[in-house]
Amino acid sequence: MNPLYLEVSVVILGIIMLMAEAFSGPGAKRGLAYTGILGLLAILGATFFADPAAMNVTAAYAKFYSADTLAIFLKQFALGTTIIVLVMALEYAPTVEASLPSERRGAGLGEFYTLPVFACAGLMWMASAVDFVMIFVSLELVTITFYILVSYLRRNENSLEAGTKYLVLGALSTGFLVYGITWIYGVTGQFNLAAIAAALPALDQATAPALLFGFGLVLIALGFKIAAAPFQFWVPDVYQGAPTPVTAFLSVASKAAGFIVLLRVLQTFLVVPALQEKILPLLAVIAGATMIFGNLAAIPQSNLKRLLAYSSIGHAGYLLLGLVSIGAPFAGTAIVFYLAAYLLMTLLAFLVMTIVAPATGGDDLANFNGLNQRAPHLAFALMLAMLSLAGLPLTAGFLGKLFIFECAIEQQHWGLVIIGVITVAAGFYYYLKVIRAMYWQQPADPDAPEIEVSGLAKLTIALLCALIIWIGVYPAPLLSLLP
Numbered sequence: 294m295n296p297l298y299l300e301v302s303v304v305i306l307g308i309i310m311l312m313a314e315a316f317s318g319p320g321a322k323r324g325l326a327y328t329g330i331l332g333l334l335a336i337l338g339a340t341f342f343a344d345p346a347a348m349n350v351t352a353a354y355a356k357f358y359s360a361d362t363l364a365i366f367l368k369q370f371a372l373g374t375t376i377i378v379l380v381m382a383l384e385y386a387p388t389v390e391a392s393l394p395s396e397r398r399g400a401g402l403g404e405f406y407t408l409p410v411f412a413c414a415g416l417m418w419m420a421s422a423v424d425f426v427m428i429f430v431s432l433e434l435v436t437i438t439f440y441i442l443v444s445y446l447r448r449n450e451n452s453l454e455a456g457t458k459y460l461v462l463g464a465l466s467t468g469f470l471v472y473g474i475t476w477i478y479g480v481t482g483q484f485n486l487a488a489i490a491a492a493l494p495a496l497d498q499a500t501a502p503a504l505l506f507g508f509g510l511v512l513i514a515l516g517f518k519i520a521a522a523p524f525q526f527w528v529p530d531v532y533q534g535a536p537t538p539v540t541a542f543l544s545v546a547s548k549a550a551g552f553i554v555l556l557r558v559l560q561t562f563l564v565v566p567a568l569q570e571k572i573l574p575l576l577a578v579i580a581g582a583t584m585i586f587g588n589l590a591a592i593p594q595s596n597l598k599r600l601l602a603y604s605s606i607g608h609a610g611y612l613l614l615g616l617v618s619i620g621a622p623f624a625g626t627a628i629v630f631y632l633a634a635y636l637l638m639t640l641l642a643f644l645v646m647t648i649v650a651p652a653t654g655g656d657d658l659a660n661f662n663g664l665n666q667r668a669p670h671l672a673f674a675l676m677l678a679m680l681s682l683a684g685l686p687l688t689a690g691f692l693g694k695l696f697i698f699e700c701a702i703e704q705q706h707w708g709l710v711i712i713g714v715i716t717v718a719a720g721f722y723y724y725l726k727v728i729r730a731m732y733w734q735q736p737a738d739p740d741a742p743e744i745e746v747s748g749l750a751k752l753t754i755a756l757l758c759a760l761i762i763w764i765g766v767y768p769a770p771l772l773s774l775l776p
Contacts, residue, residue, distance in 0.1 A: 296343040296360035299336060299368055300417045306332040307410040314403030322402035326383050329410050330376055337372040340365060356485055357424030366629065366774050367420035367553055370636065374546050375413040377640045380753045381538035381647045382406055388446075388536070388651055405445060409542060412438040419550045425474045425484040428554055432470070432518075435550060436463050439543060443535040455534025462527045466517035473510025480504050486561045493565045505571055508562055512575075515558075518551030521613060522582040525606045532602035537650065540598060541643035544605050549632050552612055556628065559616060577617045581712050584610030588716035591723045597646060597656045600723060601639070604682060607716060608635055611697050614709055618700035626775045627696035633771060634681070634689035634764060641757040642678040644750065645671050652744045658726065663736030668744040672731045674754045679724040681761050684717055688765040 309332075310325050317325070345360040386402055415434030422428040440463065444456020478484060480500045481492045493504070516524040532540045559576075563569045587607030594600040608631075615628040646656055649671060653660040665672040681690035694717065701710050746754075764771050 294339060294342050294344060295347040296345060296365065296368075296421070297348065297354065297358065299340060299343060300414050300421075302336050302339070303333070303372075303410060303414040303417060306336070307407060307414065310403075310407040310410060314407060317403065322406065323383060323386065325403055326379050326386075326406040329406055330379050333372050333376050333379070333410070333413065337369060337376070340369050340372065343368075357427040358418075358421050359423045360421060362775070363553070363625075363629065364421040367549070368417045369774075370549060370633065371413050371416035371420065371546060374416075374542065374549075374636055374640065375409050377644065377753060377757075378409050378538050378542045378546075379406060380749055381541060381640075381644050382409070384644070384647045384747065384750055385536060385538050385651075405442075405536075408438050408442055409538075412442075412542065412546065416546055416550050420553060422554070423486050423557065425477070425486070429470060429474065432550070432554070433467065435547065436467070439463075439539070439547065442539040442542070443531060445536055445539065449534075451534035452536070453534075455531040458527050459531045459535075462517060466514045466524075469510045469517075470514035473507045473512075473514065476503055476507030476510065480507065486557055490561045490564050493562070493568070498567070501567060501571075504562070504568065508558075508568075508572065509575075511558060512555075515551050515555045516579070519548050519555065519609050519612070520583075520606050521579050521609050522586045522606070525583070525586070525609075528606060529599045529602040532605075533596060533598045537598070537643055537647045537656070540602075541640055541647075544601065544643070545636050545639050548605065548609060548612075549636070552616075552628065552632065556616065556619075556625065559619060563619065573617055573619075576613060577706065577709060580610050580613035580617050581709055582610075583607070583613055584709075584712055584716045586610075588719040588723075592719060594723065595658050597658055597661065597727065600658075600727070601642060604720070604723075605639070607720060608682075610716070611694060611713065614701050614706070614713060615697045617706060617709065618697075618704040621700035621703045623696065623703075624700045626772065627693075627700050629775050630696055630768070630771065631693035634693035634761075637757055637761050637764070638678045638681040638688075638690055641674055641754065641761065642682070644754060644757070645675040645678070648746055648750060649675075649744060653741075658730050659737070661727065661730045662734035663739070664731040666736060666739070667741055668746070670751075670754070671744060671746065674758055675731065676728050677758055677761060679727050681765070683721045683724040686765075687762065689761045689768075690765070692765055692768055 310329055314325055343365055348360055382405055412435050415431045418431035422431055440460050443459045444452050446452035480503050481489050483489045483492055520528045562572060584607055587603050587610055591600050591603035612628055612631055615624055618624050650656040681688035684691045684694045698710055698713060
């Protein structure tokens, strides 16, 4: 099967959902989410039969669309993330309805279920993008969708504030991206990454400052997407104000897309040793600052959403450490493995939060006090997510960090390794605060009823827990899928 059909299928699914939403009543909106989940599951199954050899190498799209092993895996990554986000959206639906006037209850849910499908298509195109124009178009499809989703609870002041901040800073980062691409094109005369890599060695040394300036602008734009220091200041407020499923989508999908684009662009520029000597030290400084800021700023947080927001900045630092160590043969695989592990543990944490926060009155850590007494299975799932994010052995998060540090040690980035070890220790402190609240603190209302969980959410939680442990103990099946 031609891999190009995968994105086409996702777009068709999104259009069908939009058309169905226009003709469905308020009580039928949940069916759209189930349609999206089933449709994306079918497309996810089809990815295992995608054959790059079926592509027409002489077609125009072959110049900007790649279907290598990395691209196929990232398409599976995007599809899996979107499916879980739709499960979260089903659990979050009562909060969306509560934000609407009584006469419009149910009217705002259709787009809330449909927009993530179009974002998924953009993420899949981005995974295959090997041309700056394709990168820009697919990135903007994802970003514009997120503009809407972040401020979806438009009658909520926090959601509107988050949406405004994300819109303003997102538009600014887009400007940096376009301007950086313009400089690179002005020097090389190419948009295609492979053509740029072929042209760079033959360029005059006098063009190096212009190339570095263009790359720096692109790095600033992608730094915003991946929440790297010093471009991370939007993260806590946007994560806290956005609907929880959207926060999960931002935390995982946006970060993964940004890192994959940065990885492809970085591999293009590192073919020239003179550029490599300038770029890698800059990335090393950003990686160290991101690890330090993200982990230390998470320590005093008393809101779980903000804690996970700063945590995501820290994880961006570890992924940047992998990019700095790109010279190691295993570095590319280590980065993608870390992204896969980050997907599982972060989505599990946000899924539990989506269920618990409405039942306890909020997402502050105090609202999770004594959760083990009201919902032992949810407390265990959140504990597992926190321990994996911290990097406890026998979890996926531990192996992700181990592989990244192994590459850094191989490249002798000892200063960054020391910073990484110290910040991992800091991470254990604030992740264990969540576990302490659930198991050692008393609930505000000891007589509160047990938290109800839908069958679909239970199945998803069980699957995520199993995968976190399985990959942490036996990573070979996942590694076999990676490039």
